[in-house]
Amino acid sequence: MSKQSLILDFDGVLARTMIPLIDFLQKEFHVSRSRALGLVVKAAMNNPKKPFSARIRHFEGRRFLTFLRSHHLSEQLLTPFFELIVGLDCPKAILTSNYQQLCEFVLGPQQSSFEAIIGLDQVNNKTQGLDLIFQNPLFDRDKTLLVTDTVGDILEFQRQFDNCQILAASWGFHPLPLLQEVLPSSQILQSPEDILRWLDI
Secondary structure: OOOOEEEEOOEOOOEOOHHHHHHHHHHHHOOOHHHHHHHHHHHOOOOOOOHHHHHHHOOOHHHHHHHHHHOOOOHHHEOHHHHHHOOOOOOEEEEOOOOHHHHHHHHHHHHHHOOEEEOOOOOOOHHHHHHHHOOOOOOOHHHEEEEEOOHHHHHHHHOOOOHHHEEEEOOOOOOHHHHHOOOOHHHEEOOHHHHHHHOOO
16 A cells, blocks of 8 residues: 655755845846745746747756855755755655756755655656656655645646645745635645644554
């Protein structure tokens, strides 16, 4: 009998990458800090029809990784939610719009806590990433909780899963009012410990 499992977004949920990403975008695209913040929020809406948004969604991945390395940013980016998650006895996977290599750099040795780390350097969209994850028999589509922090992800997941399987992290990229437009407040995690109410492990 399969266990309950977790599929988690990386940026915003497990790692505090927003501030270094804004710093990076300021430098890379020569824009103001407020403009860089706006680009990050809009890009997280998952609008692939806008070329600039699509470019930001990939975070200029390899350049951003170089930026993080040059500023010696890795484990200090991990959230309290990450610390809680790695201690849970259930299958866990990361599904991210970032690059797998960047995630592995930030996670360091703790990347072994996850059965899979799927980035958009491996698949074209998160739907394809989900298909890859569910090839692993440890993950049962009907027993999986998905945790993200963006409206775009929520809308994509709602096309494939029961709405009660989708949770949002209030400490991530999209603010609470935006998340409340697409999910009931009861499914928005206000603190890391809130995830424990949803798990039967």
